[in-house]
Amino acid sequence: MANYWLMKSEPDVFSFDDLKKRPKKTEPWNGVRNYQARNFMRDDMRPGDLILFYHSSCDIPGVAGIAKVASKAYADETQFDPKSEYFDPKATRETPRWFLVDVSFEKDLKRPVPLEELKEEPALATMRLLQRGNRLSILPVDKKEFELIVALGS
DNA sequence: GCCAACGTTGGC
DNA sequence: GCCAACGTTGGC
Numbered sequence A: 001m002a003n004y005w006l007m008k009s010e011p012d013v014f015s016f017d018d019l020k021k022r023p024k025k026t027e028p029w030n031g032v033r034n035y036q037a038r039n040f041m042r043d044d045m046r047p048g049d050l051i052l053f054y055h056s057s058c059d060i061p062g063v064a065g066i067a068k069v070a071s072k073a074y075a076d077e078t079q080f081d082p083k084s085e086y087f088d089p090k091a092t093r094e095t096p097r098w099f100l101v102d103v104s105f106e107k108d109l110k111r112p113v114p115l116e117e118l119k120e121e122p123a124l125a126t127m128r129l130l131q132r133g134n135r136l137s138i139l140p141v142d143k144k145e146f147e148l149i150v151a152l153g154s
Numbered sequence B, C: 001g002c003c004a005a006c007g008t009t010g011g012c
Helices: A016-021 A035-044 A115-120 A143-152
Strands: A004-009 A026-028 A050-055 A062-069 A102-114 A138-141
Touching (some): A004 A062, A016 A026, A016 A050, A016 A062, A016 A102, A035 A138, A050 A102, A050 A143, A115 A143
Parallel strands (some): A004 A050
Antiparallel strands (some): A050 A062
């Protein structure tokens, strides 16, 4: 059964357009250092799952486009690199602590769907993204929520 | 195992 | 820049 996800990225760091511009339109989703988010990638994501690519901490936060899971989970290389800002001295190659999946471009929306509009949709009121205090950078999304948001951007 | 201190997220 | 929320750390 396919799953649906929302993944946050700060567009100043890595935007949906950046993903499209990658030679293979694919990017390893490195740098996640939260256990819940890691577990979603490691345990629950399957290649082909669709993703709402969300822009956070920017002028107009919201869903920028559609991506998909492009690999199984594997160890995040940046945890082993002392020069990386994501280096984790407690991680070893024998027992990696952090995992990621590759994310690839799936399709554009006709227009981005701003957070402000998501909040106006009664059917989305229970979305985890919209719950108070939510800070997780990776969230599961219901099929109906996913389809409604895609419709809003179409 | 508790919990205070601290750091981070992310909208506004 | 502010602040609410919440995860992590570390002393005890």
